[in-house]
Amino acid sequence: MPDRILRAMDMPVQDHRGPGFGELGMSAVEGMKSIFKTAGPVVIYPSSGTGAWEAALVNVLSPGDKCVMVETGHFASLWAHLARKFELQPEVIETDWRRGADPNLLEDRLRADSAHEIKAVCVVHNETSTGCTSRIADIRKAIDAADHPALLMVDTISGLASADFRFDEWGVDVAVSGSQKGLMLPPGLSFNAVSEKALEAAKTSTLAKSYWSWSEMIAANATGYFPYTPATNMLYGLIEAVAMLHEEGLENVFARHKRHGEATRRAVQAWGLEVQCQVEDEYSPVLTAVRVPDGHDADELRSVILKNFDMSLGNGLSKVQGKLFRIGHLGDFNDLMLAATLSGVEMGLDLADVPHQTGGVARALDYLKSTAGENPWMKV
Numbered sequence: 001m002p003d004r005i006l007r008a009m010d011m012p013v014q015d016h017r018g019p020g021f022g023e024l025g026m027s028a029v030e031g032m033k034s035i036f037k038t039a040g041p042v043v044i045y046p047s048s049g050t051g052a053w054e055a056a057l058v059n060v061l062s063p064g065d066k067c068v069m070v071e072t073g074h075f076a077s078l079w080a081h082l083a084r085k086f087e088l089q090p091e092v093i094e095t096d097w098r099r100g101a102d103p104n105l106l107e108d109r110l111r112a113d114s115a116h117e118i119k120a121v122c123v124v125h126n127e128t129s130t131g132c133t134s135r136i137a138d139i140r141k142a143i144d145a146a147d148h149p150a151l152l153m154v155d156t157i158s159g160l161a162s163a164d165f166r167f168d169e170w171g172v173d174v175a176v177s178g179s180q181k182g183l184m185l186p187p188g189l190s191f192n193a194v195s196e197k198a199l200e201a202a203k204t205s206t207l208a209k210s211y212w213s214w215s216e217m218i219a220a221n222a223t224g225y226f227p228y229t230p231a232t233n234m235l236y237g238l239i240e241a242v243a244m245l246h247e248e249g250l251e252n253v254f255a256r257h258k259r260h261g262e263a264t265r266r267a268v269q270a271w272g273l274e275v276q277c278q279v280e281d282e283y284s285p286v287l288t289a290v291r292v293p294d295g296h297d298a299d300e301l302r303s304v305i306l307k308n309f310d311m312s313l314g315n316g317l318s319k320v321q322g323k324l325f326r327i328g329h330l331g332d333f334n335d336l337m338l339a340a341t342l343s344g345v346e347m348g349l350d351l352a353d354v355p356h357q358t359g360g361v362a363r364a365l366d367y368l369k370s371t372a373g374e375n376p377w378m379k380v
């Protein structure tokens with residue numbers, strides 16, 4: 001978290017019904033529209049990302065509705081689990097957790113649904129458990145190619161503001177995000193971006209909703225206010241985060257993340273280890289999941305690195321527990337932070353006796369050095 005965001009939040013708590021609040025609320029909502037790249041409404045909840053997952057489903061669907069979900073990893077499977085609790089009927093397309101959602105499989109599935117029973121296609125943009133992204137624009141094309149009316153719902157909780165995302169241009173109907181990943185904020189805010197088609201669907205949706213109801217939010221937001229108490233000081237931080245992202249330029253932010261992903265993968269390759277994601281077009285710019293060789297425990301390695309270097313790496317979740325560790329390179333992150341991170345991993349691999357070749361850090365530094373001058377955000 002940048003100090004600049006912390007400082008921005010260090011404010012007296014404003015009366016959220018007071019005369020000055022509308023302006024704050026308006027700029028938070030308008031700022032998020034520019035990050036989602038949408039002209040439509042963005043709803044801001046005082047919740048973690050999971051709340052906005054629930055909101056996406058309950059606002060447009062009705063009990064018994066079918067939706068197609070792609071199990072790209074742990075987070076996708078949790079979203080399907082949530083859908084089942086609401087008596088939706090998610091049909092889950094499984095994967096090996098080493099790639100994003102396959103647009104061709106989705107197209108075939110939708111073509112077979114000539115009665116149009118499937119109401120939504122739900123995919124995770126950046127699967128944080130595996131370091132694989134899904135090609136959202138291609139998934140929209142697949143839905144259109146099948147001439148199917150299903151809504152496209154996208155979890156971009158860890159993708160937004162780190163990986164390219166274009167709500168309107170890509171034809172997304174509902175996007176879900178959260179504050180504590182690419183937006184560089186503490187946990188506590190979540191978001192839905194909503195298309196016109198999704199607003200139409202909301203009119204006939206019969207799942208129970210109150211706290212998550214878009215209609216009350218959107219009505220109050222028209223003047224910058226909220227139907228219930230918003231996370232006031234988080235909004236100050238959010239406005240600052242949006243300002244920082246635009247100062248750097250979103251395209252530069254995305255390029256910086258991609259470059260750090262590439263440098264990380266070069267280190268992994270030099271170590272002789274395997275990246276979890278197997279599809280080049282789907283490598284995550286947000287994080288890299290690294291598999292440890294069979295017979296070795298990634299959690300043991302993580303604990304050695306935590307104890308010796310006070311660096312906490314992401315763990316393997318559910319199906320991949322112990323099999324991989326995750327290097328995050330998102331948000332407020334630069335070349336030297338990445339260099340330190342990779343150094344900690346390389347020393348840890350040695351100390352934990354994980355078979356590997358040395359030289360990963362050197363390989364990453366070579367790449368960072370050779371591409372350093374190309375980066376506009378480094379201009380002084």
Ligand SMILES: *Cc1c(COP(=O)(O)O)cnc(C)c1O
Pocket residue numbers: 048049050051075124126127128155156157158178181187
């Ligand atoms: C973090 C994350 C979530 C869960 O969000 P919470 O804020 O923990 O509720 C869901 N999906 C993805 C892809 C995530 O990265």
